[in-house]
Each structure stands twice: as structure tokens, then as C-alpha cells.
Amino acid sequence: VIEKMHRRLTWVKAVLIVLAGLIVYRLISLQFGLHTAYFTNMARSEYLYSVTVRSPRGEIYDRDGVLLSANLLEYEIGMSPVLISDREGTADAIASVMDLPREELLEEMSSPEPYILLMRPAPARIGQTLMALNLDGLVVTPIHRRYYPQAVLAAQVLGFVGYDDVGYYGVEGFYDDLLTGTSNTGGQSRIPFEVTMDRPLRPSTTLHLTLDCEIQYLAESTLDEALRQTGAERGTITILQPRTGEILAMASRPTFDPNSYFNEPDERVFINPIISEQFEPGSIFKVLTMAIALENGVVEPDSTYEDNGVIEVGGQEIYNWDRAAHGTTTMVDLLGLSLNVGAATLSLRTGPIDFYAGLDQFGIGQLTGIDLQGEASGSFRRPGNADWHESDLATNAFGQGLAVTPLQMIMAVGAVANDGLLMQPHVVYQRVESDGTVTTAEPTVLGRAVSAQTAHDLTDMLATALEREASSALVPGYRIAGKTGTAEIPIPGGYDPEGTIASFVGYGPADDPQFVVLIVLYRPTSSRWGSQTAAPVFSQLVSELVVLMEIPPDDVRLEMAP
Amino acid sequence: VSEDQRRRHVIQQGPEQVQERATSLVVTAVIGLVVIGALYLAQSARTAAAGRTLQDLEARRQELEQQNAQLRAEIAGLQSVPRLTARAEELGFHHATVDEIEYMPMPDLPPAPAITPTPIPLAIPEEEPAAYEETLGGWLTAQWERLRGQIDLFIWREAAP
Numbered sequence: 001v002i003e004k005m006h007r008r009l010t011w012v013k014a015v016l017i018v019l020a021g022l023i024v025y026r027l028i029s030l031q032f033g034l035h036t037a038y039f040t041n042m043a044r045s046e047y048l049y050s051v052t053v054r055s056p057r058g059e060i061y062d063r064d065g066v067l068l069s070a071n072l073l074e075y076e077i078g079m080s081p082v083l084i085s086d087r088e089g090t091a092d093a094i095a096s097v098m099d100l101p102r103e104e105l106l107e108e109m110s111s112p113e114p115y116i117l118l119m120r121p122a123p124a125r126i127g128q129t130l131m132a133l134n135l136d137g138l139v140v141t142p143i144h145r146r147y148y149p150q151a152v153l154a155a156q157v158l159g160f161v162g163y164d165d166v167g168y169y170g171v172e173g174f175y176d177d178l179l180t181g182t183s184n185t186g187g188q189s190r191i192p193f194e195v196t197m198d199r200p201l202r203p204s205t206t207l208h209l210t211l212d213c214e215i216q217y218l219a220e221s222t223l224d225e226a227l228r229q230t231g232a233e234r235g236t237i238t239i240l241q242p243r244t245g246e247i248l249a250m251a252s253r254p255t256f257d258p259n260s261y262f263n264e265p266d267e268r269v270f271i272n273p274i275i276s277e278q279f280e281p282g283s284i285f286k287v288l289t290m291a292i293a294l295e296n297g298v299v300e301p302d303s304t305y306e307d308n309g310v311i312e313v314g315g316q317e318i319y320n321w322d323r324a325a326h327g328t329t330t331m332v333d334l335l336g337l338s339l340n341v342g343a344a345t346l347s348l349r350t351g352p353i354d355f356y357a358g359l360d361q362f363g364i365g366q367l368t369g370i371d372l373q374g375e376a377s378g379s380f381r382r383p384g385n386a387d388w389h390e391s392d393l394a395t396n397a398f399g400q401g402l403a404v405t406p407l408q409m410i411m412a413v414g415a416v417a418n419d420g421l422l423m424q425p426h427v428v429y430q431r432v433e434s435d436g437t438v439t440t441a442e443p444t445v446l447g448r449a450v451s452a453q454t455a456h457d458l459t460d461m462l463a464t465a466l467e468r469e470a471s472s473a474l475v476p477g478y479r480i481a482g483k484t485g486t487a488e489i490p491i492p493g494g495y496d497p498e499g500t501i502a503s504f505v506g507y508g509p510a511d512d513p514q515f516v517v518l519i520v521l522y523r524p525t526s527s528r529w530g531s532q533t534a535a536p537v538f539s540q541l542v543s544e545l546v547v548l549m550e551i552p553p554d555d556v557r558l559e560m561a562p
Numbered sequence: 563v564s565e566d567q568r569r570r571h572v573i574q575q576g577p578e579q580v581q582e583r584a585t586s587l588v589v590t591a592v593i594g595l596v597v598i599g600a601l602y603l604a605q606s607a608r609t610a611a612a613g614r615t616l617q618d619l620e621a622r623r624q625e626l627e628q629q630n631a632q633l634r635a636e637i638a639g640l641q642s643v644p645r646l647t648a649r650a651e652e653l654g655f656h657h658a659t660v661d662e663i664e665y666m667p668m669p670d671l672p673p674a675p676a677i678t679p680t681p682i683p684l685a686i687p688e689e690e691p692a693a694y695e696e697t698l699g700g701w702l703t704a705q706w707e708r709l710r711g712q713i714d715l716f717i718w719r720e721a722a723p
Contacts, residue, residue, distance in 0.1 A: 056627070056628075056631065059631075059634075066638070066641075066643070067634060067635065067637075067638035070631060070634060070635035070638060071631050071635070072631070072632060072635050073628050073631075073632060124632060147635045147639075149635055149638035149639040149641075149642050150638075150642045150643060150644070151642065151644070153642070153643060153644060191610075213643045214643060216643075217643040217644060217647065221647075243677045244677055352714075352715065353715075383711045383714045383715055384707055384708070384710065384711030384714070385707075386707065386710065388714060390714065390717060443677055443678075476660070477660055543659070543660060544657055544659075546660060547657065547658055547659070547660060547663065552663075552665045553660060556665045559667070560665070560667045
């Protein structure tokens with residue numbers, strides 16, 4: 001019996017061994033067989049899910065570390081009525097947290113709509129409270145929103161970020177790639193011990209601007225006051241550090257609040273007119289005409305010319321603003337009295353080749369390359385262009401018949417303030433990477449517009465001209481070089497007989513310029529002249545600017561100089 | 563004990579003794595496997611727990627970073643220049659004017675660092691062979707523009723005072 005049982009057991013063993021062998025064979029064939037890839041993919045699709053890892057958008061600060069652009073967590077709150085089990089209770093909870101009428105909520109809950117939006121954006125406090133309640137049918141979705149704590153301050157420099165997380169205009173638009181970083185999309189395992197911590201391929205970069213918030217606020221508040229006092233319909237104020245090309249402030253009106261850009265009916269307010277809008281600069285352009293004439297040896301600082309009150313060029317008569325003849329006139333008086341006949345005389349004596357080459361040297365008609373989105377290049381006609389006329393040479397001399405942006409204009413005058421060197425304008429001062437690497441923008445020379453001697457001579461002439469005319473642009477305690485401008489506004493078929501563009505460009509202290517300020521007021525109503533509208537604004541602004549920039553009055557500064 | 567006797571003794575081991583040895587081997591193997599399995603399980607459990615902790619910490623880190631950003635933004639809003647200026651004016655402060663500032667000379671103060679601008683490096687333009695795309699119309703227009711420029715200059719020179 002035992003032997004029989006042994007034999008049976010042997011059979012059972014054999015069968016079990018064969019079965020075990022088959023199972024092992026099947027396991028091996030599944031693991032290493034022909035269909036390995038298929039099964040691997042099937043398994044991965046079960047336990048892997050796609051995750052996109054990105055760092056929060058880079059923040060933007062001013063040069064002193066004041067936060068200008070930040071990230072805020074907000075929520076979209078909606079509900080799916082069909083999924084709500086307890087309508088009364090849910091309505092009570094939502095009404096108390098969101099401060100909404102309970103009856104309206106109950107009515108909306110009867111709707112057949114699959115999803116009803118209740119609030120977007122909702123503050124974090126509301127979103128998090130509702131999320132904690134965990135109510136059936138209530139959908140609380142976190143959304144990241146760009147937040148501008150300074151509201152309208154520097155709005156047109158900053159730009160904004162749309163709902164699509166893309167930066168538009170200004171710094172947000174120009175540096176969108178850097179601010180966004182590069183996301184990393186990969187598979188994340190559901191198996192706990194296979195969890196990996198993915199990092200973005202390139203984290204976002206934090207930017208520090210050259211803007212100074214206090215100076216920016218000064219520029220904007222001064223501009224608001226200037227528009228109120230002069231009745232101008234809009235205007236801009238730009239402040240530049242001439243030695244470095246750093247933009248300290250860019251103010252323009254009208255403007256917008258980037259926190260609620262979507263409420264703006266007119267998208268044109270998003271555009272920064274200082275870099276994008278071209279205008280005929282008028283008499284402030286005489287600074288460049290004089291610089292080119294001096295540089296080419298056409299005149300000396302003490303030269304004179306005979307002013308007959310009118311000059312004919314190419315069949316077109318050009319008059320002084322006062323229609324008066326000033327007789328033998330010095331170069332300083334030409335600038336001080338802003339004589340068109342004198343400016344035209346200079347450009348004619350310089351000749352078109354040297355005059356337009358000089359404009360090229362000052363960067364007129366070319367993009368400055370500033371790191372902001374949407375820059376315009378300006379334009380002027382020159383010999384060889386089909387529509388150039390020889391009278392252009394005369395009218396261009398006093399800033400008519402050509403178009404510049406306020407930025408081009410201030411950079412060109414900034415070159416005179418900076419010993420003749422034209423600098424690269426920029427608004428980003430530092431880039432800080434996530435690993436702490438800091439890249440600082442170095443001042444970059446674009447080229448030499450005029451010699452240092454010409455720049456110094458012209459600065460002295462401009463300062464003397466202001467003093468001689470007892471200009472309302474003067475700032476007590478500081479020697480300022482500058483020039484007023486009153487430009488006619490081109491309209492189809494000629495120039496607008498009503499409105500003007502009043503402007504003033506100036507810099508100081510004259511012996512060691514630390515700032516250049518350009519003020520442009522469009523269609524002022526209190527007076528059409530830049531000397532009566534923009535010049536006093538300059539004086540007011542600079543008297544506060546020197547305090548913010550800690551520039552002592554000339555006598556104190558020269559006394560303290562080593 | 564001679565060599566022959568010893569061999570005989572080994573051969574004479576009964577089947578019970580053989581079974582006992584086999585059983586102890588199997589038991590040892592099973593215990594070994596159990597120990598290895600337990601170790602593996604313990605290690606996996608620890609790794610899984612660490613993975614979960616890592617996930618929790620990562621989530622917590624993100625949450626804290628978000629809260630920090632939120633607080634930074636709120637602080638920046640409260641410290642915004644327009645708000646602080648308005649508040650200061652409410653309290654009776656005003657911007658200092660030049661006349662209200664007294665400058666005190668400090669003989670030991672180091673001078674401000676000099677700004678040394680970087681010139682743009684002179685790029686040597688790489689000459690690329692121009693693709694032939696000139697049309698007769700384009701050539702005529704270019705010639706006409708050049709001629710016009712020369713005429714303009716000539717007229718200007720004649721008319722110049």
C-alpha cells in the first residue's frame with residue numbers, strides 16, 4: 001500500500017513540477033519574451049501619470065528691491081448643480097463664505113447647466129475656506145495670477161501677463177522667456193518608492209530693473225499735475241542716467257492698471273509711447289543740429305550769423321517763431337531764443353551729407369535696442385529717398401519733417417551730456433537666476449556721437465542760454481543745460497493750426513550730468529509754448545529729483561569735491 | 563576506525579536520516595527566503611514611506627513658497643510708494659526740499675566708483691555671397707534712386723547760400 005501511495009505521490013510531484021515549470025516558463029516569457037515592450041508600456045501607463053513641473057514666474061523688482069510684479073494664488077469657484085446632494089446646506093455655506101445671496105444660489109442650483117461660474121478670480125481666503133469644506137458639486141480651482149502691488153506705477157514699462165500666462169508689452173513681454181523659464185513634462189510614478197522629484201529644465205529668472213520706484217512715482221505724480229495745470233491731453237516724462245544708459249523713470253498718461261488690464265476699453269493704453277510713439281520733436285532737436293554743426297567745424301561756440309527773420313530753402317520760406325529778424329546773433333542766443341532761421345542756417349552750412357551722417361551718429365531713425373517690447377524706429381528722409389526735398393534739410397534742423405520717439409530723443413541728448421558717447425538704454429539692471437547667479441547689465445557704449453570737446457562746449461552753451469533767458473526751467477542751486485521745444489503736429493495735408501507738442505529736454509548738473517529729463521506734453525491748452533508749459537514742469541521735477549538722487553547743490557558739491 | 567568501517571557506517575544510514583537532512587535543508591531554505599523577503603519588504607516599506615514623506619515635504623515646500631509669495635505681494639501692496647506717500651501726507655509729512663537739507667562733508671568717505679562703460683566689440687561682418695535675386699525692375703528703380711540723389715545734391719549745392 002505504501003509502495004502504491006509512493007507511486008501516486010511521485011505522479012503528483014511530477015504533475016506539480018510540470019505545472020510549476022509551465023508557470024515559470026510563462027513568467028520568463030512575459031518578462032523577457034517578444035512582447036516585453038508591449039507589457040512594459042501597458043504597466044507604465046497604469047502607474048505613471050504625466051506631470052508638468054515649472055517654477056513660478058520670475059518676480060520683478062525695482063533697483064532698490066521694491067517688488068513691482070509678483071505671483072498671487074487665487075481661485076476660480078464654480079459649481080456643477082447636478083452633483084450637489086444637499087442644496088440647502090451648500091447654498092448656506094457658499095452664501096456665508098462668498099457673501100452671495102442664498103436665494104440666487106438656490107435658483108442657480110436648479111439650472112440644467114453642467115457648470116456655473118460663481119467667481120473668478122476669488123481671493124485665496126475664500127478659495128481655501130471653500131476647499132476645506134469639501135462640498136459636493138462645488139468646484140474650487142486654484143489659478144495663478146500676476147499681481148502688481150504698485151498698481152498703475154510703471155504699468156507701461158512692466159506690461160502685463162494674460163490669462164494664457166504669456167507676458168505682453170514692456171518687460172513682461174520682452175523677457176517672457178526668462179520670466180517663464182522652461183517647464184519639464186515627465187512621467188511620475190504612483191508607486192511610492194519610485195517617486196522622483198522632477199525640476200524644471202530651466203527655472204524662471206528674477207529681474208531687477210533700473211527704475212527707481214520713488215523717482216518713478218515723482219515722474220508720474222509730476223506728470224499728473226502737469227496735465228492738470230496745462231490742460232494737455234496726454235504726456236510723457238522720461239528720466240535717464242546718461243553715464244550708464246539706465247532708465248530711472250518712464251511715465252506716461254493715459255495709463256492703465258495691469259491688475260485689471262482686461263477692463264481697459266482702449267488697448268492703446270498698453271503701448272508705452274516713450275518707446276513706441278513717434279513725434280516731430282520741434283526745437284529740442286536744435287541741440288542735435290548745433291552739436292553736428294560744432295562737430296563739423298561749421299561754427300564755433302562764439303560764432304555769429306545774420307538773422308533776417310526768414311530764410312528760403314528749396315522754394316519754402318522759413319520764419320522764426322516770433323516772425324522777427326534778430327540781426328547779428330550768437331550761437332547761444334540762437335539756442336536761447338530758439339530761432340528756426342538760425343537752425344536752418346546751421347544745417348545748410350553743414351550740408352546734407354554731414355548733417356544726416358550726424359543724425360545717424362546720434363541714433364536718430366534707428367532702434368535704440370532697449371529691452372522693452374514694441375520699440376519704434378522713428379524716421380527721416382535723406383537725399384536719395386524719392387520724397388526727400390531740399391527744404392527738409394532746413395526744417396529737419398528745428399525738428400520738423402522727421403519723426404523720433406521720446407526715447408531716441410533723450411538718448412541723443414544724453415550723448416551730449418555723456419561727453420559725446422551714445423549709450424545703450426536699458427531697463428533691466430540685474431538678472432538673478434534660481435541658483436543665485438547674478439548677472440548685472442554693464443553700461444555699453446553704442447558709439448561716439450560727437451567729441452567730448454563739442455559735448456562740453458554745447459553743454460555750456462545750453463546752460464548759458466537758459467540763464468540768459470531766465471528760463472522757467474532753471475533750478476535754484478543747480479546749473480542746468482537744456483532746451484525748450486514747441487512742435488507743430490502733422491495732420492493730413494499740413495500741420496494742425498491749433499495744437500502743439502510742448503517739450504523740454506534738460507540735464508544736470510551741467511559740469512557732471514547725473515540725469516537727463518525729457519518732458520513732452522501733447523496739445524497743452526494753457527499755452528502752446530514749451531517754455532511756458534514743459535519748462536516749469538522740468539524745474540519742479542528736478543528740484544525734487546536732486547533730493548531723491550542725493551545730488552547736493554553745485555556750491556556744496558564743488559566744495560566737497562576732492 | 564578503519565577506512566572500510568567508516569564507509570560501511572555511512573552506507574548504512576537509514577532513509578529516516580536522509581529525510582531528516584532534506585527536511586532541515588528545505589526548512590533552512592524557507593527560513594532564508596522568508597528572512598530575505600522580510601528584509602526586502604521592510605526595505606520597500608521604508609523606501610515607500612520615504613517616498614511619501616518626500617512627496618508630503620515637496621507639497622509642503624510648494625505650499626510655503628506660495629504662502630511666502632502671497633505674503634511678499636501683500637506686504638509690497640501695503641508698502642507701495644503711492645500708498646505710503648499718501649499716508650505720510652495724511653500724517654503731515656512732506657517731501658524734503660533742497661533748502662531743508664543740510665549736507666555734511668565727510669572727509670573719509672570713499673569716492674563713488676567710476677563708471678567704466680563697455681564699448682560694443684567691433685564685429686567683423688562676415689561676407690556672405692549675395693543671392694542673385696535682382697530683377698530688371700528692381701535694378702532700374704535702384705539706378706533711378708541713385709540718379710535722383712545726385713540731382714538733389716547738385717540742386718542743393720547750386721542753391722546753397
